[in-house]
Each structure stands twice: as C-alpha cells, then as structure tokens.
Amino acid sequence: LKPRPSTEPESDIASAVRQGLGRSPRALPPWLFYDARGSELFEEITRLPEYYLTRAERSILETHADSIVQWAARGTEERLHVVELGAGSAVKTGVLLEAIVRRQGRALYVPVDISETALQDATLRLQREQPNVEVRPVAATHEAALPAIRAVGPRRMVLFLGSSIGNYEDNEAISLLQTVSRALAPGAALLLGADRRKDPAVLLPAYDDAAGVTAAFNKNLWSRLNRELWADFDLDAWRHVALWNDERSQVEMHLESTRPQQVHIRALGERYHFAQGERVHTESSVKYDRPRIEHILRSAGFVPEAVLTDPEDRFDLHLGRFIGA
Numbered sequence: 001l002k003p004r005p006s007t008e009p010e011s012d013i014a015s016a017v018r019q020g021l022g023r024s025p026r027a028l029p030p031w032l033f034y035d036a037r038g039s040e041l042f043e044e045i046t047r048l049p050e051y052y053l054t055r056a057e058r059s060i061l062e063t064h065a066d067s068i069v070q071w072a073a074r075g076t077e078e079r080l081h082v083v084e085l086g087a088g089s090a091v092k093t094g095v096l097l098e099a100i101v102r103r104q105g106r107a108l109y110v111p112v113d114i115s116e117t118a119l120q121d122a123t124l125r126l127q128r129e130q131p132n133v134e135v136r137p138v139a140a141t142h143e144a145a146l147p148a149i150r151a152v153g154p155r156r157m158v159l160f161l162g163s164s165i166g167n168y169e170d171n172e173a174i175s176l177l178q179t180v181s182r183a184l185a186p187g188a189a190l191l192l193g194a195d196r197r198k199d200p201a202v203l204l205p206a207y208d209d210a211a212g213v214t215a216a217f218n219k220n221l222w223s224r225l226n227r228e229l230w231a232d233f234d235l236d237a238w239r240h241v242a243l244w245n246d247e248r249s250q251v252e253m254h255l256e257s258t259r260p261q262q263v264h265i266r267a268l269g270e271r272y273h274f275a276q277g278e279r280v281h282t283e284s285s286v287k288y289d290r291p292r293i294e295h296i297l298r299s300a301g302f303v304p305e306a307v308l309t310d311p312e313d314r315f316d317l318h319l320g321r322f323i324g325a
C-alpha cells in the first residue's frame with residue numbers, strides 16, 4: 001500500500017485526522033466514531049444500565065407522544081411530517097410516528113444520518129412495523145440534507161434527540177440549528193433532547209460502563225483509522241478515559257497513551273509521536289441547565305414553548321417553535 005498521491009484531495013476523514021492530531025492538545029471530532037461498528041456499539045451503549053439518557057428520553061416520548069403531536073400541529077390543518085437529525089436506529093421515534101398516524105392516518109418520515117448502515121436498518125424495521133409511514137432516508141451531513149428537508153413540505157416537525165446537541169459547542173449548535181432552519185417555515189416545530197447537569201457520580205458511569213462497551217466505542221476510532229487510513233495504532237497501548245469538566249459542564253472522553261509510542265498513518269504520510277499519559281480528546285457531551293438550552297434555541301430563531309422531563313428528573317425534551325431568522 002502506498003500513501004495517496006498528493007494531487008488527490010484528501011477525504012473528510014483524512015483531513016479531520018490531520019487537523020486534529022496536528023493541534024495541541026490533540027482532539028478529534030466525534031462524528032469519526034460512527035463507522036458501521038461504531039454505530040453498532042453506540043446502539044449497545046443505549047441499552048446499558050448506566051446510560052440512562054435513552055431510557056429517560058423514551059419515557060418522555062411514550063408518556064407525551066399525543067400531546068407533543070397536538071402541540072406540533074397547532075394552528076394548521078395540514079399534515080405534519082417528520083425530519084430527524086442524527087436518526088441512528090430511530091427506535092425512539094416509533095412512538096411519535098404512531099401518534100402522528102393516529103392523528104392524520106399516515107406520515108412521511110425523513111431520517112438523516114451519516115451512517116448508512118444505521119439508516120438502512122431503521123428503514124427496513126419501520127417499513128415492517130409501520131406500514132402507514134413512508135420513510136425517505138437521507139445519508140448525509142445536516143447541511144447536505146437541506147434540499148431533502150425542504151422537499152418534505154411546509155409543515156415539518158424536526159427532531160434532534162438523544163442530547164446529540166451536547167456533542168457540539170454552543171456556537172456550533174446555534175449555527176447547526178440556523179442551517180436547518182433555512183429549510184423551515186415559521187410555525188415549524190423542533191423537539192430537542194438535552195441531558196441535564198447532575199451529580200458526576202451519575203454522569204461518569206454513563207460514559208465508563210462496567211461492561212466496557214463505551215471503552216470499546218472510544219477505541220473503535222483507532223480501529224477505524226487503522227482500516228481506513230492505513231494506520232498502525234496498537235489498541236492495547238491506549239486507555240479509555242471519561243472525566244467531568246465542571247467549568248464547561250461536560251463529560252469528556254479521551255484516549256490516553258499508556259506508553260511513549262509512534263503511530264504511522266500511511267494515508268497521511270505522517271508519523272505521530274505520543275508521550276506516555278498523553279490524551280487525545282475524542283468527545284464532549286455537554287450537560288445543560290435550562291437557560292443555556294433556551295439561549296441556544298432563541299439564538300437560532302426558535303421560541304422555547306415548553307419543556308418535558310422524565311420522572312427521575314434527569315433529561316429534558318424542549319419544544320421550540322420556529323419564528324423566523
């Protein structure tokens with residue numbers, strides 16, 4: 001195998017890794033986790049006893065599905081259609097789609113995700129389980145998905161669930177919502193899941209579970225680079241680290257080098273030296289208080305109209321109405 005000829009443009013993955021390992025301290029964007037194996041491991045995480053986020057959000061959706069749909073459809077007789085950003089396996093969405101079908105007989109559902117395998121699984125399952133829902137999957141970044149979102153028709157309910165917003169800095173989250181809102185008309189509804197700030201004794205196990213699934217999810221990043229960028233990361237020489245950053249109100253995941261080592265990434269034509277104990281920051285998951293999320297919503301042109309919470313008071317589902325930029 002030879003490194004790619006330098007005249008060819010680098011793939012998104014190659015340039016993200018070149019940038020991330022070139023800066024100090026080193027950090028990589030979390031979207032790199034989601035190759036087919038990474039998406040599978042994430043699904044496993046959502047079923048872990050320690051990872052309360054998915055269960056909490058599901059319980060909110062199950063309890064309030066009909067009133068959420070009523071709220072989203074307020075002020076219009078038109079059919080409501082659903083766009084989901086970062087849909088993944090779309091398991092939680094089923095309960096909302098059922099409520100929409102109860103209201104209007106059928107629905108159009110556009111799941112957007114960068115993982116094609118997760119989308120395929122979701123589409124096949126929904127087609128089997130919910131024949132009254134037409135599924136139009138879009139494997140793309142949010143930006144690239146805008147034309148597909150516009151094509152859904154004027155009355156849209158946009159879902160951004162699972163506290164995925166927490167993987168972005170606030171200014172990035174605002175510009176992501178602004179980008180999406182370019183495809184929305186005033187009156188459109190946004191459902192935004194946000195994990196709440198709480199005791200690190202609850203937060204940290206959710207990102208460092210006893211069965212080691214989150215550690216495998218984090219380390220799978222190196223397996224992906226070994227395969228896709230012809231790198232030679234030795235997985236045994238790295239440790240999964242989850243820590244609480246109180247000042248930034250976020251759980252952080254890092255990969256820590258357990259010895260001094262050199263890694264060759266052939267597709268980049270680079271060798272990287274890592275000191276013993278050096279960390280590569282792989283993900284931040286912000287934990288919110290309500291004013292912080294409301295600020296993000298307002299800055300992107302949404303009025304926060306209501307918040308729903310799970311019975312254990314851990315997770316919030318914010319209902320925002322788009323009023324225009």
Ligand code: AVI
Nearest residue numbers: 045162163164167207214285
């Ligand atoms: C997708 N995202 C919201 C998850 C989170 O909680 O930040 C990803 C994850 N990382 C480790 N565990 C789960």
